[in-house]
Amino acid sequence: MSKLLGQFGVALNERDLNTLLATFAADLALVFKSGCFSLRTKLPMGLGVTLVAVARSTPDSLIFSIPFDQIRGDKTGGMAAMLAGGLWGLIRPVIEKRIRSELSKRHMPEETVSLSQSQEGKIKVGLVTLHLRPLNAWLMRQPPRQGFKVNVDAIWATEEQLNLILDVFHDGLSALPSAPGYG
């Protein structure tokens, strides 16, 4: 039985987050800038596109909005944005495939991430939603590291930084002495 030890918070500024992304997730080609994630990806016909994903959080999820008018093509420039409504039909399967591949690599349930389309004001957006409940269930199924496990309590981005709050658990701590703050 895992016991909740407390919470661990991390706030990473743009520079430090990009250092970590470049070091540990270079294959994702993901950059954090001014509160948004920028992702470069290739479409099947060889056109490279850059997507901007704006992150916001709810109690149960982290949602990335991808405004169609911010989609840029490597060669076509603004043309990609003009075609974005149509391009989303091409981009969505590429993103979906990348997400499924990452989930499958880690044996994570498919319902951890869902894709949809919406309208925010006058702008059409693609939505990529990371659901915390299946993510945390998966995290709790992982073997503990040095006895420790974590759950994601909250994750959100501001213009300057990415914030993450983790619940930290430990296995086999029935002998913990009582201390202030223990619940």
Next chain:
Amino acid sequence: MSGSSSSAGSSKIELDSKLLNSLLSIFVNKPGGLQVQLGESGNLQVQQGDLQVGVDPFLISQALRVQLRNGNLGPFTVQLNQLQLGSQGLTISLNLLT
């Protein structure tokens, strides 16, 4: 947890008081030996036998460079800019150096 708002462009890690006391219980405190505990008022209480030491809440603003080595990933240099201990727990402001 109050959140992880950063100041002056530093990144930040925060351990709330509950987590800090849990980690002290796991890694530091030994039955009949050294006992270290963060009190509700933010005082760090250290006890070894009859000797008791109380450390008031503190804020240390002193740049300190730390080398982290992690297997094949090579060393990371972390500059610690500020350490703050209080009733809320421990907050460390830092920057990764490349």
